[in-house]
Amino acid sequence: MEVVNDFSASMYLPRTLFETVARFDDTTADDMQCGDMSDQDLFSLGLSDISAKVDPYRLIHYDFPMTYQMDSIYNTSVSGRKISRDECIDILFTEMKDLVQMFSFWGAYKALIVELIDHFRHRNGSGFYSQRLNLAFHERINSYFVDNPRLIIEGIIRDEFNSKPDSIHLPSLLNSIKRSLLESKLPKFDSRIDRINGLGISVHDIAVQKITLVNLQRYAMGWSA
Known part of the structure; x- marks a missing residue:
């Protein structure tokens, strides 16, 4: 058995092969800033048509569902009953x-968005963790799509071992992978099926990703990484 990850190779591994400019858990990022906004702040942004059932500005429950946008935050022509803030x-x-539900009615992950909404309401800004979401992303990483980073990495390693059966130069291999990953497409929930399976509505985009090669071994009948 020939082991690529020997003492000399261990000097190069683990190695980060790709990393986005954005960082994990960066609470200073622009899109991580949040805070309470007043009624007037929200209304000034054009957020007048909040709900078909209630007017959250005046705490009014409509007698009939609303189908049009209010002309003013102080519009009193709409009939309804006064309700509490909690109601x-x-x-x-x-x-x-x-x-x-119109974006999340099919598949094993359709309930994910409800998990997120409940977390949004009750967890006071704490980090969100979901085994269901982790499984969905694991499946996406290992699925086939054009320019999948995992397939690019596997292809380069396989070609390197096939063309150099006796030995390889690990630093050159790692640099080759890093260059090729610049042309890859990072896995996201942006397929057509994600529009209805709960993943697209739950995770609009993935801003931070990191790919690390932890271990690489070559055997008489193959290799593992």
Whole structure:
């Protein structure tokens, strides 16, 4: 058995093969900044048509579902009954869960968006963890799609071993992989099926990814990494 990851090779591994400019858990990033906004702040952004069931600005539950945008935050022509802040919150989150069903009605991950909404409501900004989401991303990494980074890495290692059966120069191999990954497409939930299986509505984009080669071994009948 010939082992590539011997004492000299261990000097080069683990090796980061690709890393986005954005960093994990960077709470200073622009899109990680948040804070409370007043009614006027939200309304100034054009957020007047919040709900078909309630007016969260005036805490009014409509007698009939709204189908048009309010002209003013102080519009009093719409009939309804006064409700408490907690009642309004319950209605808004229930309505949100109902509305997302049109984007999340098929497959094993259709309930993921409800997990996210419940976390958004009750966890006070803490990090979100889901074994269901981890499994979905693991499947996406290992699925076939054009310019999949995993397939690119496997192809380069396989070609290197086939063309150099006796020995390889690990630093050159690692640099070749890093260059090729610049042309890869990072795995995301952006396929057509993701529009209805709960993944697209739950994870609009993935801003941070990192690919690391931890170990590489070559055997008489193959290799592993």
